[in-house]
Every structure is written in structure tokens, then in C-alpha cells.
Amino acid sequence: MLVTIKDIAKAAGVSHTTVSRALRGHPAISTETTRHIQQLAEQMGYVPSAVAQSLNSRQTFTIGMVVTTIADPFVPLVAEGIEKVAQEAGYSVFLMTSYNDPEREMTVVETLQRRRVDAIIVTASRVGSLYGEQLERIQVPIVLINNQENGEFLHSIAVDDVQGAKLATEHLLALGHRRIGYVGLLTRPKSNAHRLLGYQAALQKADIPQDPNLIFLPPPDDDFRCGELALSLHLKHQATAILCYNDITAIGLLNTCQQNQIAVPQALSIIGFDDIEAAQYVSPPLTTFRQPRLQMGELAMQMILDLLNKKSVEDQLLPGELIIRGSTVQIYPEQ
Amino acid sequence: MLVTIKDIAKAAGVSHTTVSRALRGHPAISTETTRHIQQLAEQMGYVPSAVAQSLNSRQTFTIGMVVTTIADPFVPLVAEGIEKVAQEAGYSVFLMTSYNDPEREMTVVETLQRRRVDAIIVTASRVGSLYGEQLERIQVPIVLINNQENGEFLHSIAVDDVQGAKLATEHLLALGHRRIGYVGLLTRPKSNAHRLLGYQAALQKADIPQDPNLIFLPPPDDDFRCGELALSLHLKHQATAILCYNDITAIGLLNTCQQNQIAVPQALSIIGFDDIEAAQYVSPPLTTFRQPRLQMGELAMQMILDLLNKKSVEDQLLPGELIIRGSTVQIYPEQ
DNA sequence: TTGTACGCGTTATCAA
């Protein structure tokens, strides 16, 4: 059996109360007995039970980190940021996977509540209205990453999608492109709308008339396939550059280009979004809008800590950074 | 305040014992009161406290998943497998990051113990002797992924490194290569030794004399840089094919080749290990030895469940699969 | 069929 404070009390010939105090350096206990008891605890291999402490204090010092899947290339670095800050603050992180499956989502919410987590961070999920409501019912602070939503307990850390798409589009414009395509993703309606907005804003500012043919919203499929389908923007509608919803889509497009002997970036410039690891490894390396994923995780957890300490917090819209690599280039004059 | 069984008891005019029983469908409680109480619990939004249950039963239904960093491309899919099986079995997963830092490792072990996790899975860590000892002290089942080690509580799921390297080398031999290099990684002494063994076994079987110059163990650095350095095997020692410790190393080598105008695979065949996501996206796509990462996670968690149910388990050495893509090719006759 | 009493390991209150 595991050693408890009672065991130590027996061994020391004092009450378990004294042990509890001594171990936490309570000033009322004499230096001598404190030292003695701490030494004894060490010897006996005592480790306090967080379970008992939690029951007593109604705080578990745990948080729930909900992701659609940890295998999504966007997620791991965010998770690392969360876990790091949590660990330093004495919190532990439950990893919960929802798979964007309503049934699983309900299970997750229920589990979070049973576990009595002190707070929740939701990453890269579409938080539907029902799901969000269920989450709020738990009555603990919730931070949404890249998913603004309103509610008493809901807060958010998000990257500025509009700015990102605008920056990317302006980069293409500066390179002389005029027929710029956009490939969206219907599975992410909110971010998609924002990025589309940024794209359109940049075009408008440059007085480029918008061509609906250059906006492509592939039927829901995996992100990579969506990129493959987007080639039609180039083949059928003469796009000389394409802004993709995310890097996976961009890489999907890139691969299709290679299979079809379309030179990137000479014949077609491609730009992604996110800056996942793979973006730097493909060839040509992908120009993309970087989301500060590690920082987003850190900030989210920091926000949780502030909320738990009753500090006031404000939703954050973070800037990202355009990373220019080899997949975009000055348009060729003859085109 | 949260609803407890006592609240329900008061509302129903029965004892909390009856409530406890009714909620779990205890046969001794009349169908009528059971129904009534369950309905009441539902209405009042009752969710049992896992904390209290854990204290009572000395089981938390949690496991600790220890990784060096979740951002390692090898880890996420393993984690997904673990979490999935855990979730289905009613277990929750603590994500704990050790960063291969001895100090953090101690913190992690201490936290695991305080949290009273029922079991532990350690992924992609070098489990040093001290660390392993500390882990065993917790006295709960431990499954090591890709890291065999001996001990009363230690079990393992691992991929057959020897077979993997052998398969990869044989593939190169079958393509006509005779000067085949190996790039190892000193930060992973055990796997490295095994893969080197497989490589050597294949050469020996083919009666190729071994050239120590073709075995390169770069000074500890990040995996990608190690790959960059490995180019010397080709430039200085005329390797026509190189087997890399892992995909990151292989991709590092691939990139350096591109920068140095060395055509892959025409001038140099490259083969990786792991089959991380990026492997399929680089160009040429990487030939590599696939580790069944999702399955490894699932099996690890399944093994934990078996151990917790006192079933006997056996360490598993899993086969992997050679994935032939574009980075390896028949050697050119003129070479 | 239901209720009483106790214990899980810890902390807090009050008294000595």
C-alpha cells in the first residue's frame, strides 16, 4: 500500500494533522518536529495524493485540452505550448480527442465534467452551437483557439485570418499576379470566410475586378484532395497564382502540379497558410502565412491561469507572419 | 455549487446510499425509485465526481502518457492510438512532456505519482537507468514504446529495427547498389545499434565487404542537420545510396542534395525510416520503412488494459513495412 | 428494499 500521512503520523508518534502541517511547512509546528517529519516522509517514500487534495479543495489543477485529433499537423506545437506553461504552473493536461464527431464530443464534455477539470482549452475544432453550449454548462473557464464564439465562459486566442490572407494576396500582387485564385475549405466556415475576406480586400485595394471563377470551394473532402482539385483554377480559369486555405491543401495542389508537369512557381505560384513543418520540406519550399502555434498554446494556457486567478483577460487576435519561400515568384511577362 | 448525490437524496427524500445505488442500477433498488432518481439526477444536471470515486476505489482510470515532445513528428499518431483505445475503455490520458531533460523527467515522475495514474506509457524517450528506476518505483504497469528495458513493471511495444534496416538495405542491394552508406544518430544509441546491425547483416548476406567509411555517426545535433552532414558519404566516399536513421535525417540529406545540384535518386538513392507524414510530400517522395505508429499506440494501451486486468502479456516486436517511393532507384550502369 | 456508519487521504476549524 501507498504511504499516507497517517502512516507517517504513526511512525512519528504524532497526529496526522501535525504531519500534514509539517510537510507543508506550517509556521505553527516546531522546527524540530517539522524537520523530523519531513525526513521521515522522505524515507518512507511519501507522495501526497492529488486525488485527496482535489476532493478537499475542489480544485484539481488539471485542464482539459480538446482537439479534433492530435495527428492534425497544426495541433502538436499548440499542445506543446499549452503543456509547457501548464506544467510550470503545476497543472496537468488531459488530452481529449473529439474527431469532430458529435457523439465523441458529448463523451468528451461529460468526461471533462466528471474529472472536474479546472478549465478547458479547445483547439482547432469547429465548436458547433450545441457543443459550445454543453461546454459552457461545465461552468469553468474555456479558451478557444482559432474559434471565436460568444459566451460567459468563452474566451479566445486566434490568428488574424483576414490580415493573413490579405498579406498573402498582397505578396502575390506585388509579384505582378493579376489572376489570383483562392481555394477555400467548407469544413471551416468561419476561418474560410475571414480568409476569403482578406483575399478580396487585397484585390479590391489593388483595383482588381473580382472573378467568381477564381474562388473555388471544393466539396468537403480531406484537405489534401481539395488541393488536387484546385488545379482547375489554373487550367480552366488561367490563375497564375493560388492562395490555399492551408498548407496541406497547398501541398496537395503542389503535388498535382508536379504530376501534370506544371512548373511551380514558374507557371503557377502557390501560397499556403499555417506554416506546418512539412511546408519547408517540400520542393519548392512553400511560401505561407505562419501562425505562431507554440505561442498560441502558451498564451491560451496563460489566459487560463489568469482567468483562474480572477484576473481580467481580453480575447486576443494575433498577427502572423508571411514566410516567403520558393513556391511564389514574379509573374513571367509573357503570360 | 455542483450537484452531489446528497442533493439528489434530499430532493427525493431518500438516503444518499439509495441514490448511489439507483444511479448505477443496483438490483436491490426498486424499479420505481430507480427510475425516479435517475430522472431527478438528469434534471438536476448531476455528474458524478471522478475525484471522489477515485479516492474511494483507489483507481483513477487515468494513465500518464510521457513523451519527449508531442511536436516530434513520430509521436502524434502514436498518441492518437493511445488516446482512442483509452477513451473507449473509460480511461483518460495525461499528456506529460519530458524534453529529455533529467530535471523535467523527475518532475514528470513525481506528478504521475501524485496524480495516482493507474499506468504509464512512455513514447520515444531514451529511458535512462535512473529515470527507469524512478518510474518503476511508482509500482504501476509501464509500457515502453520503442525502448526495451527490463524490470518488473516494464513492458514494451517496439518495431523490429533490425528487420527494418535489413529490409531497407536489401531493397538497395536489389537495385544494384554496392556502396551503401548508413547515417546513424548517437542520441538514440539502442535503436541506432539495431538498425546498424540490420544494415550490416544485409551487406554480409550479400557478400559485400564492409567499409567503415560508409558508416557515419554525426555529432549530436538536430536530426535534420545530421542529414545535411551525411552528404559527405556520397561526395567523399562514393556512396550511391544512403540509409538514414530516420525520415527527418533523410529529408535533411535530400534538401542538401538539391542545394548542391545532386539529383535524387539518379545520382544518389536515399531511404528513410519511420514514414512520417512529410515523407510522402517531399520530392521525390521518400522511400522509407514504415512504423505502424497508430497501431503501436493502440497496442500499447491495449497492453495496459490487459495488465490492469491481470492478464498476462508479452512484449511485442512488431514488423514494419518498406514503402517504396521515388527516392530510390536502380543504380545507373555507368557508375 | 432501504438506511446507518464508516472509510478513502487530505486540509481546516476549533480547542487544548
Added chain:
DNA sequence: TTGATAACGCGTACAA
């Protein structure tokens, strides 16, 4: 300076 007692929320032996 220390100890007895209760409480956190739940499950279980035993009694009714």
C-alpha cells in the same frame, strides 16, 4: 505547539 473532529463526494458492509 499540537490534537481531535469534521468535511470533501462517493461506495460498501452491515443492519434494519
